Amino acid sequence: MTDRRHPLRGLTPDEMKHAAAVLKKTLQQNAGGSTDNIRFQHITLDEPPKALLLPYLDAESAGVEPLKRPWVPRCARITWSHVHERQDCETVVSLDTEAEVTHIDHQAPQHNGLDRDEVIAATIAILTDPAVVAEIKKFQLPENVAVQCDTWPFGTDLSSKEDDPKLIQTILYARAPHNHLESNQYSFPIPISPVYDPFLKRVIRIDTVATGGKEDGLKHNTVAPEVALKHLVENEYHSDLQKGNLRKDIKPLLIVQPEGVSFTVEDETKISWQKWTFRVGFNWREGMTIHDVRYDGRKLFYRLSMSEMTVPYGDPRSPHHRRQAFDLGDAGAGITANNLSLGCDCLGTIQYFDGCLSDSAGEPYKAPNVICLHEQDNGIGWKHTNPRTDVAAITRARILVVQSIITVGNYEYIFAWHFTQSGAIEFETHATGILATSLIDKGKTSFWGNVVSPGILAANHQHLFCLRIDPMIDGLENTVIQEDTVAIPYSRQENPNGNAWKVVKTPVESSGFADAAPEKNRVFKVVNEKKINAISGSPVGFKVVAQATQLLIADQCSTVRRRARFAEHHLWVTKYRDGELYAGGHKTNQSHDETGGVFDAASRSENVRNTDVVVWQTYGMTHNPRVEDYPVMPVEILTVALKPVDFFEKNPALDVPPSTQSINKSVLVGQADQS
Amino acid sequence: MTDRRHPLRGLTPDEMKHAAAVLKKTLQQNAGGSTDNIRFQHITLDEPPKALLLPYLDAESAGVEPLKRPWVPRCARITWSHVHERQDCETVVSLDTEAEVTHIDHQAPQHNGLDRDEVIAATIAILTDPAVVAEIKKFQLPENVAVQCDTWPFGTDLSSKEDDPKLIQTILYARAPHNHLESNQYSFPIPISPVYDPFLKRVIRIDTVATGGKEDGLKHNTVAPEVALKHLVENEYHSDLQKGNLRKDIKPLLIVQPEGVSFTVEDETKISWQKWTFRVGFNWREGMTIHDVRYDGRKLFYRLSMSEMTVPYGDPRSPHHRRQAFDLGDAGAGITANNLSLGCDCLGTIQYFDGCLSDSAGEPYKAPNVICLHEQDNGIGWKHTNPRTDVAAITRARILVVQSIITVGNYEYIFAWHFTQSGAIEFETHATGILATSLIDKGKTSFWGNVVSPGILAANHQHLFCLRIDPMIDGLENTVIQEDTVAIPYSRQENPNGNAWKVVKTPVESSGFADAAPEKNRVFKVVNEKKINAISGSPVGFKVVAQATQLLIADQCSTVRRRARFAEHHLWVTKYRDGELYAGGHKTNQSHDETGGVFDAASRSENVRNTDVVVWQTYGMTHNPRVEDYPVMPVEILTVALKPVDFFEKNPALDVPPSTQSINKSVLVGQADQS
Incomplete structure (x- = not known):
């Protein structure tokens, strides 16, 4: 079979x-x-x-x-x-x-992540726990308020012991006092945090949550529970709850593909489009994966995946300091993948892919529409107007988008691979969803976050992602080259007009890391030193283009940092090993140290020249929230691009047919629509 | 009147x-x-x-x-x-x-830029100059080859005198030996450079152009002219010349707006869309400008403009070292603006704006379709799926695009302002077009650029842009704040778990500059310290978000650098003065120093706190060309965003109606198109 x-x-x-x-x-x-x-x-x-x-x-x-x-x-x-x-x-x-x-086998103190059935069971047990119910009662919530429970992995805690049991920490929220199920709970945080043991199936303690402001420093405040929540107000994101205040002046915009799509899907997961072929995969942990990427039959990438992310929060007060999620290792980008829907998550002509996951009994279930595939117009591909004839040569840039969206509790990530006609692949990470909130006393402000709604503190946090890039540029024997653009001092001999610079190429010989240096226009290339571009005489390659974003801020000796060494550097180069897929280590939940992650792999100090290498790109955002990010956050986008560098012998998009009105059928404002 | x-x-x-x-x-x-x-x-x-x-x-x-x-x-x-x-x-x-x-009055050594009539006259005079014709003859070009002439501003030259006359330097190219007018001349550079005086209307000398490689250093080579061009081959970008090799598998994708557009244009240049109002302007030098930007009636930006750009080349050999274009001051983004066409430069329902320019007789002429205005779908605006109900709340992000495209000789820039529904404005700069090329001897490679076609050296160069942002955030009294995210060392008192950081805000008190620091997540905000956000208690503001790109590389003492001080730092803050619009100075052509530019304005050391300030954002790309950038370059995009930070009291896109299939009418692959 x-x-x-x-x-x-x-x-x-x-x-x-x-x-x-x-x-x-x-x-x-x-x-x-x-x-x-x-x-x-x-x-x-x-x-x-x-x-x-x-x-x-x-x-x-x-x-x-x-x-x-x-x-x-x-x-x-x-x-x-x-x-x-x-x-x-x-x-x-x-x-x-x-x-x-x-x-x-079990490797204390690490645990497997939290699965769906575990989280559901925990939620029910916590919300019906008599001690929890009694604590909540003290806050004198209105009669018709539903209390809800967000489960979180039990993050860093310097007091943890090596034999720590598996734990789930929770944040409790009330819904606004009416019956709408989509009312935004995050505007009503209740400042207690039950801690639950999923094996014992019971609440083992209830932590109180700091609610003070700058005035209180790290001290816990002493506001009486019956007034603690009184300054909170509804702040809704769902359209039903906008009280009819929706914009009425946005006209429909449709993407129409009258002849259908330009891609084909065979054998359910093999995609062909515009000289590209690749496979799409899906698993509970990484979600969407990309395999066996070839262009015009030439090998490019063996495997591309979001490897791990960590989301540490910058509030030092207990128990806020324990918030450090590893959204892949702890939760799973497959388990949390959205069921994407037509006309909402993407426009045009769409193909969906289902996943198959399993439950706590080992029974399979279908995860519908976890990945979508469609084409987009991405603006002008290239253009030149000949000034002598005024003739414009112009193409549109069509892209193929492979997208998955995950919801990890309050927060959303949109991951999208863009395949282009010019030989590049781009990976977009969009952050959206709802900020993790906590209560702050009336009238106070905080060093550790921003007040984004009355009584609502959105803590400063980071999102640090690690994209795993397993290349096979014209074969497996690849080398990573760091290329810096460096000034040459004025000299009569070499730089008599002071205008010249040099491009300094340094091959990475031994597994390790490197950091971004935008002031030197630093570029990392993966090349095949044995395949020389016939035009330029340089090895064929692809460059990894990422923004130089802030790395992990947490202190050198902190557990936060020890758990996420992958977030200490922008680029890691390791020698390929089967199964070495996760930057933050195989098990992240309750880890005290990154174990078996990219730091360990790089530390082997193996030869990485002309061999089977893996490149790991870390990037992220430090998110000190704006008021505008609440009650739901407009997307913030980060892009990592893989672009050919002397891989082809000319612009590979040269053969894209010209953009013409006869095909694109645009209309002037005021003209009748021609569709 | x-x-x-x-x-x-x-x-x-x-x-x-x-x-x-x-x-x-x-x-x-x-x-x-x-x-x-x-x-x-x-x-x-x-x-x-x-x-x-x-x-x-x-x-x-x-x-x-x-x-x-x-x-x-x-x-x-x-x-x-x-x-x-x-x-x-x-x-x-x-x-x-x-x-x-x-x-x-005339300010030696600076001159006005080159105008269109001046360039046309120069081209004719140079190509018919007997000495130039005689020099070209030595290269023994085939009978049916047309020779063409690209005029360039006469850039840096340390031998220049203060009383230098106005000069035009030129690069000569041959077209491929057939009669197609769109044949790519840039594959046939002729290594002589006539220098022309536009007032005397004659060629004053003919420089020879270095064509050597690494082997030759800075020496001029001595290849005999009759063999110098023999290794060149056609490398065409125009679709007519692709010999039928165009892709046939890209299906049409149409943008259809059945109810028309969501914007209105009054009084020819006043645009209203989704709570935004602004004016669009156009002039010969800056091209497209944006004025009087308000959101829901609140003042945001008095004026937004591409202020200047400089494009220095990194080849130190004469006369290559003289290539440093200021594409606004020397050429003009209005003069070089493309006549945009329906279905090519943008899709959907488009409104065009004409410009009016004047010729060397002072006679006005129409510059048609120099700016276009249209809406785009920009992906998901925000999303949250409630994990308890599986209900997804989702909006599409519609944007309004105001775009202009310029052709400066061989090269194209696409400038586009994006207005969003979430209160942000983004300015996109796309670089495309054809690389400036020069001849390199057969089989040689160069320190100063890349061989992108046989015998064709594309020199390393930089594009350094300066965006002028004249804010009026809820009024003219504004302050620029530099905000760094800084680690707090582990301490039992302040940071007992090592996870916390602090946000350090430093108001800019005196006019000057600052540089990007992505390692500190540095953000620059323009705030109104007298208007406090009622939710967060912070001053209302907008942040300027730009990539930390490499600044000007040229040596400290070089003319290249002295002419473009604006490109020495990422951000400049100056006190507003009428008419102070150009980062590189009022006159850039043949300048020896940036005069009256942003460096001089910043040097006044004026108070810039709570006053009428101007922010100048420098960004750019160091372009060490790839083979893939030839014969025409896939777009490279840089974005500067202006985003509200505690300006609003919640996400301003909260009232965007939800994205639904009934409006967006997407289709599944294989289903009939519903349009």
Whole structure:
């Protein structure tokens, strides 16, 4: 059965069930019959080793029919818990042989992330816990107010012990006192934080939350609970709750593709468009992934993925200091992926991709429309007007967009890969959604954030992302080159007019890191030193173009920083190893240190010249909130681009047909629409 | 007549003629009758002093009818030459009183820029000059080859004298040996550079152009002319010349606005859209300008403009070292503005604006479609999915785009103002067009650029732009604040978990400059310290968000740098003065120093706190060309954003209606198009 499915296609529901059965059987054999102790978290495809997969992909690219391509093993990776031991494990099983392939045992203090069923169960248990109910009562909320509970991974805490149990911290909110289900809870934070043990299934303590301002420093305030929330007001984002105040002067704008789309999708996940071919993948942790990217048959990227992100908050007061989410490792970009809908998340002619995930019983379920695919007009591609003839040569830039949107509690991220006609790939990260809020006493302001609504403190925070780029520029033997543009001092010999500069190229020889240096126009290129561009005489390559954004601010000795070493530098270069996919380490939840992440990989000091390298690009935003970011935040966008540099022998978009009115059918204002 | 025209609308053709007549009359009176000595360059509106104009604009904003608004003078600025004296001048005349208002005499070594008629005359004279023809003949070009001539401002030259005459340097190219007028000349550079005096109307010398490579250093090579060009090959960008190799698999994508546009244009240049109102202006030098920007009636920006750009090249060899263009001051973004066309430069429903310019006789002529206005869908505006109900609240981000495209010889710039629904304004600069090329001997490579086609060296260069931002954030009394995000060291008292940081705000007290510091997340805000945001307690403001790009590289003592001090720092803050519009100085052509530019304005060390300030943002790109940038370059985009920071009391896009399929009418792949 499995030998006919493409090795990059996710597990089928049957394969998931098969994998769960194999694990149960293995454990039954070990534990003498009982499987009571097993709680499933995730069952997903364990991608094959590159040494086996790449020959398969090369055969596919060469047109070899599926059954004649090299054999590739089919394995499933299962994340699961020993419930009684309160321990988290991970096991890879072979679907071919039904044997255990690898097993990772519990590694204190790290835990697996929180799964969906765990979060739902926690929420119910916390909101019905008598001690929690009693505490909430003290705030004298109006009768018809619903209290809601946001679960958070239990982040940094210097008081943690190595044998810490798995914990969930929570933030409680009230909904505005009416019955609309979409009323914005984040304007009504209740300053208590129950801490819950998901294995014991009970609240182990209730922390009180600091609500003071500049005046109070780090001290907890002493406002009486019956007045603590009185200054809060509704601040709604949902259109139903705008009291009819919606704009009425925005006319429809439609994207129409009368002849359909320019892309094709084969075998469910293989996409071809404008000389590009690639596979799209999906898993619970990374969400959308991109594989086997080729242009006109030439190899470019083996795998592209959002590897990890961390969101540390800058409020030092307890328990605010514990807010540091790893939204992939702790939550999962697949689990939190939105069900995208037509006409909302993108316009035009859209193709959706479903995912398949599994629940705590190991049962598969469909995650519908988790990825969308469509084309966009992206403005002018290139233009030149010949001043002698006034003839304009102009093309539109069409792009292909592969997009996924995740909701991690209050916050949204839009991830979108843009494939262009000029040989570049861009990865866009859009941040939107609702700020994490906490209560601040009436009339106070804070060093640690901004008051964005009466009584609502939006804490300063960072979003630090790490994009994993696994290149194969005309083959696997690649080198990363740091290229700086450096002034040459005035000299009669070399720079007699003082106008010249030099381009200094430094190949990265050993695995490690480098930082952005926009003052030197620093560029990082991945090149194939054995393939020389016939025009320029330079090695063919792609450059990684990212904004030089602020790195992790937290103190050198802080747990925040120790957990997220990947966010200490902009660019990391490591030697490829199978399975080394996560910048922040394999397990991030309750980690005290980044373990098995990019820092460890770089620390191996391996040769990375003319070999199979991986590039990790860290970028982010320091978000000291504006009032305008509330109650829902306009998108902020960051882009990382992969652009050919002397890879082609001329502008690859030269053959895009000219932009003409006969095709594009634009109209003048006041003219009748021609559509 | 003039008192009824809005003071920000450009001169009518009649006003231009009137202005020319006033100047002639004045000069006749002074010179005893003759006007033979006058050669016109440009006649344009001289914008009124802010002290007179702003009350008029406030009255307009308050709904006062035109004739009851304060009186504002109407003046014309005339750029012209004393032909016999070989001198350049500028005079402002009143159209109300017919008197001379101000006069700027010739200021050696600076000259006015090159005008269109001057360039055309130079081109003809150079290409028919017997000495030039004889030199070209030595290269033994095929019979049917047309030779073409690109004129360049005569840039930096340390050998220049203060009494230097006005000069034009040129680069000669051959067209490919067939008759297509759109054949790309830039693949056939001829290594001689005639230097022309536009007042004497003759070639004063012919420079030879270095064509060597790394091997030759700064030495001129000695390749015999009859073989010098033999290794060149055609490399065409025009679709006619792609030999039928155009892509056939890109399907049409139409932007359809069935109910028309959401904006209105009154009085020809006043634009209203989604709570925004502003005026668009146009002049020969800056091209498109934006005036009197208000949001929901609140004052935001008095004037926004691309102020200057400089494009220095990094090849130290003569005469390459002289290439440093100031594309506004030397050429003019109005003069070089493209005639935009429907369905090519933008899609959807478009409104065009014409400009009016004047020729060397002082005669007005129409510059059609120099600015276009249209709406675009810009992706998701904001989104939140309520994880409890799975209900997604989502809006599309519509933007209003005001765009102009200029062609400066070989190169194109697209300038576009984006007005958003979330209160932000973005200014996009797109670079495209054809690289400036020079000849390189067969098989050689260079330190100073990249070989992008056989025998074609594209020199390294920079594009350094300066955006002038004249704010009026809730009034004229504004302050610029530099805000850094700075780590707090671990301490038991202040930062017991090491996770906190502080936001350090430093008001700029005295006119001067500052530089980007992305490692500190440095942000520059323009605030009104007297208007406090009721929610946050902070002054209302807008931030200026630009990428931290490399500044001018040229040596401290170089003429290149002395001419473009504005490009030494990212941000300048000056106290407003009428007419102080040009970062690189009033006259840039053949300047030896930036004179009257932003450096001089900042050097006045004036108080800039709580007063009428101007912010100048420098940004740019160091362009070490890729092979992919030839024969025409895919757009590279830089964005400067002006974003509200505690200016509003919530997300201003909160009232954008939700995005729905019933309005947006998207379709699934394979479904029939519903349009």
